[in-house]
Amino acid sequence: MKRARLSDQVVEKIRDDIQRKRYKPGDKIPAEPALMKIYAVGRSTIREAIKSLAMSGILKVQQGAGTFVNADLETASLEQRLQRANFEEINAVRKLLEEEIVSLAVAHHTPAQLAAIGECLLARKEAIAAEDRQACTEADIAFHMAIAHASGNRVLAGLYQHFTATIRSFFSKRALQGFAHFAMSHHLHEDLFKAIKAKRKKAALDIIRHILAHNY
Structure with missing residues (x-):
């Protein structure tokens, strides 16, 4: 439960960073080790947060390439915007x-x-x-x-x-x-x-x- 709450906090921080244009639509976000330092959490917490953001369509995970902010984020539907x-x-x-x-x-x-x-x-x-x-x-x-x-x-x-x-x-x-x-x-x-x-x-x-x- 503690880790789940922590991953939710990381999700909100990444969302805020996207809204503040730290990460823009189409941008590749930092790799796991860098994210662990940025948000001061462990690898499992980062992975849970990335998974949650990918499921909601905010991020796209591309095997071998990395994780990217969804390029279609600015034209998302109402339902997608509500989810995010x-x-x-x-x-x-x-x-x-x-x-x-x-x-x-x-x-x-x-x-x-x-x-x-x-x-x-x-x-x-x-x-x-x-x-x-x-x-x-x-x-x-x-x-x-x-x-x-x-x-x-x-x-x-x-x-x-x-x-x-x-x-x-x-x-x-x-x-x-x-x-x-x-x-x-x-x-x-x-x-x-x-x-x-x-x-x-x-x-x-x-x-x-x-x-x-x-x-x-």
């Missing part, structure tokens, strides 16, 4: 999306959409009662996705749909995202549902901002 973003970047965009989604859902939800949100909220509660962390994660994402559909804006809902896979991936790596974390925040999700149902926009926005501020 760090948690803070994802959360900042998620905040913008969710606030607009909640605002629109307050005004435009239908009875059927409201019922769907309520069903997801119930599933979240049942997952908490069962102490099933994976079920909690899926029910929580489904709850927010149902609100996105209730916004009445298919483009926003589609964008949020793209975000769900990335959010799921990030949250699965965070040690704090356990059963207790979902239980502690459930009342906020219930309050959000009630505010949307009652068409109380200010209250709904205050609640979603609180949820996002604490990464609930």
